[in-house]
Amino acid sequence: MPSSRDGGVISATFQGLRRMQMNDLVRAAQRGDTAAFEQLYRDNIGRVYALCLRMTADPGRAEELSQDAFLRAWSKLSSYRGDAAFSTWLHRLAVNVVLADRRSQGKRWAKLVMTDDMAPFGNGESSSAAEGSALEMDLEQAIASLPDGARTVFVLHAIEGYQHDEIAEMTGTAVGTSKAQLHRARRLLREVLER
Amino acid sequence: MNCSIREEHLDDYVDGMLTEPQRAETERHLESCETCRLTVEFLRGLQATADAMPREIKPSRDLWADLEARISPTRVMQVDFRGRGPLALLGVRSVRGQWVALAAAALVLVVASSGITAYFMGNPELDPGAGLPGLSGVGEPVASTMEEFRPAEIGYAKAIDDLLQTLDDRREALDPETLTVIEANLRVIDAAIRRARAAIEEYPGESELALVLADNYRKKLEFLQRANLLIERS
Known part of the structure; x- marks a missing residue:
């Protein structure tokens, strides 16, 4: 229970909340302040949702997983020590939520590693829509059409900036697997974008 | 190759x-x-x-309301705070209406099992404003943008700050459970205020939204007055 006016929720007028820095918000949220946690949510939801959307290629599922990520963050706030930026901690947690969800659905990573299914790209089928310049195809859509494993590594490495050893740790695979998936993603994207 | x-x-x-x-x-x-x-x-x-590529993408809807319900550790119930509110004047099918509905929906107050709940649900013996700083000088805003609303907001903020100061000075007299309920409800109302402000910024020109915001500020003032009266009578 906060004892001072400045530290308590009672004194947190909306102006005060807006001025709070991220660390202040985190500390308040760690004390159970849902208003502070809401501000953390609003500051970070765009990045978390973008990650979930790109990793799942499913807007509805991405919304559910984004909520799950914040729910997990709320329950684990006490374990956040401030060693990394809160947004970094939250982002990593969101990645784990998405990967755990995938595992729970039986789409195990190992099953995806050596798959070379080109079906999502509709290979061999003529398409008038694709008649125009393939280079104009939106990269976002091309990423969404990748197989799960290749898409995950491409998003984590090429967009989010994780290194292969970090991806390997998060996915429970070898560094070589991460590199192989990235290569596969790039090759598939080239086929789509240059079609 | x-x-x-x-x-x-x-x-x-x-x-x-x-x-x-x-x-x-x-x-x-x-x-x-x-x-x-x-x-x-x-x-x-x-x-x-x-x-x-953009590092941030906004989801198609605000996920906070659902999330808030999932993290709330306290039982909640719907409270019609004195039956007021401009929501009744508005449709809720439009996007703007959804914003308004969201702002209004946030006013779900936390209650406790103890008798203190009655104090915050319209106890007729309580007379908000009597002998306390508060509503004087804060009139009905005529505004449709945050810029136009600013003078009224300053007035509300000043009155709220006075009441918060009074409450804070007396917080030692409150038992922990009551203080927890008060703080929880202030967070709920503050969240509603933030949503209303966001709605005005999202849809400038909608004067009804300013009424929603003003209504939320009044609810906060009224709630603080009740809390102070509770302390006075305890």
């Missing part, structure tokens, strides 16, 4: 993962191999495009 260089090697080259001798050898190869040059060109262009 019609050369001996593996594509994975070009990945490593683009990613800067080759040793210096490997890199130099690859660059010599690129001078004479158009196929590999095109591959490298594509990979660099792909990464440049990926780098330029």
Whole structure:
């Protein structure tokens, strides 16, 4: 229970909340302040949702997983020590939520590693829509059409900036697997974008 | 590819993962191999495009209300705070209406099992405003943007601050459970205020939204007055 006016929720007028820095918000949220946690949510939801959307290629599922990520963050706030930026901690947690969800659905990573299914790209089928310049195809859509494993590594490495050893740790695979998936993603994207 | 260089090697080259001798050898190869040059060109262009992609994407709806319900540790119930509110004047089918509905929906107050709940649900014996700083000088706003609402907001903020100061000065007199309920409800109302402000900024020109915001401020004032009266009578 906060004892001072400045530290308590009672004194947190909306102006005060807006001025709070991220660390202040985190500390308040760690004390159970849902208003502070809401501000953390609003500051970070765009990045978390973008990650979930790109990793799942499913807007509805991405919304559910984004909520799950914040729910997990709320329950684990006490374990956040401030060693990394809160947004970094939250982002990593969101990645784990998405990967755990995938595992729970039986789409195990190992099953995806050596798959070379080109079906999502509709290979061999003529398409008038694709008649125009393939280079104009939106990269976002091309990423969404990748197989799960290749898409995950491409998003984590090429967009989010994780290194292969970090991806390997998060996915429970070898560094070589991460590199192989990235290569596969790039090759598939080239086929789509240059079609 | 019609050369001996593996594509994975070009990945490593683009990613800067080759040793210096490997890199130099690859660059010599690129001078004479158009196929590999095109591959490298594509990979660099792909990464440049990926780098330029937005790092943030807004979901199609505000997820906070659902999330808040999932993290709330306290039982909640719907309270019609004196039956007021401009929501009744508005439809809720439009996007703007959804914003308004969201702002209004936030006013779900936390209650406790103890008798203190009655104090915050319209106890007729309580007379908000009597002998306390508060509503005086804060009139009905005529505004449709946050800029226009600002003078009224300053007035509300001043009155709220006075009441918060009074409450804070007396907080020692409150039992922990009551203080917890008060703080929880202030958070609920503050969240509603923030949502209403966001709605006005999202849809400037909608004067009804300013009424929603003003109503939320009044609810906060009224709640604080009740809390102070509770302390006075305890």
